[in-house]
Amino acid sequence: MYGNKKRVFISFDIDHDEGTKTMLANQAKLADSCHISIKVNTSDTTLNIYYGDIFEQKGYTAISVNEYFDSELGEPVSEHTLHGMVIKKYFGGHPESFDSAVQTDLQNYSYEEVERTRGNKKKYSIGTTAKVTANEHKFLLFALSYTDIQTLKASSDLSTMIIALHGLFKRSRESTGGEKLNIPLIGSGISGVGLPATQLLQLIILSIIDETKKKQICKVIDLVLHKSRFDEIDLETIKRQWV
Template identity: 35%
Template sequence: MLYVVYKVTEPLKILINLRGAGTELNIYFGNIFSKNEKSHLAIPVNEFFDTQLAGAKGPSGDIVAPNSIHGQFITKVYNSDSVKLDDDLNVALSGIVPNDLPRYLGKTSQYPIGTTAVIGSGKYRYLLFVLSCTDPITAKAKSDVPTMWNALEGLWTSVRNYSNGLPVALPLVGSGQSHVGLDSINLLRLIVLSIIKSSEGQRITSQINIVLHESVMRDVALRKIKEEFN
């Protein structure tokens, strides 16, 4: 009963006009991979841009959790075709010299936090950005607040350079496999603050959409977020 009352009294979508940023910020519950999402999509990945799903067999090893945003991107957008995704990533990252780090599973080309690969050829593209570090032995991803902040700075720079002013959507990054260590509402606050900070002096893009999964509905009071940032 309390959950029903919560859903009735709390908004499922809010609009925040970021003063001086020139950006409309929408925060709402939904599916970031919905066909109704008319925007570029920002996808958090690990620093190796791994493409092999856990449970699959391939040269990259079994690294990416299928239920993560990274994993869902591979299955929903690339139909689990890791070879095609690897080809596109190689082109997108060709101008960046990685560090070579041998490890037990997965790729060995390691990229800095915040590195963003822009892939896709349509009006709306995909921005895969490095959010987490990976244990070379266990392949477990991990991140923290400073790392997430740096990752978002790298993302916003790429959005500014490649979005052509079009909307960009991202999930509640840091809430899944990256294990940042903040609860959902504080992760959301961190993302909003990073947008505000990165907008100082130069607009990021016309619109940013933060798409929240329904599983965090009980933990995120959108009314409170709107009051804090409006």
């Protein structure tokens, strides 16, 4: 009887080892499916796409905002958007310090003065990009969406997004100084471009490649996807299409 127990124990041990190997293999496979790299032809630019926290990356981080570069949390800027998170986390939630950083950088940019009951009154063109820093964190804030001055609701669409990306990449060429550019899944937030996550990603990839072929943006661009998009975006499919 003791021998039988011993054999059962050994058998369990072997199964456990095999299970561990399988688990590690699955984890390795998962890791591979969570990160891909695309080498842009005719350039030395590498585009990395992976899941992670956009705010933990080194280099410049692109954040979409509305055309007023609003700074008041709640309305018109939700603290749950990346725009709101920047104000809350890196400017202490203080509109004044955020406004000061933006206005200092955009002092030579043209704008339209608009009377609003709430929010900033300087309206900039879509694609206008402000380079701002908060301690060691560096941001490129670019105007992606229009704001209804009555409801304060932000909105965008496909053609507007393309114009906004062009403005972002133009400023990136001038400002990053060879440092990495980090880009989230632009257009997936409350601005509501109206495309599924995979199509948004494809559009951003295409825009980066097209702009890079015209003139290099920077050597390394990271497209950082939030983990909540894992079930929506199959990076293996993206890899087969672009790599």
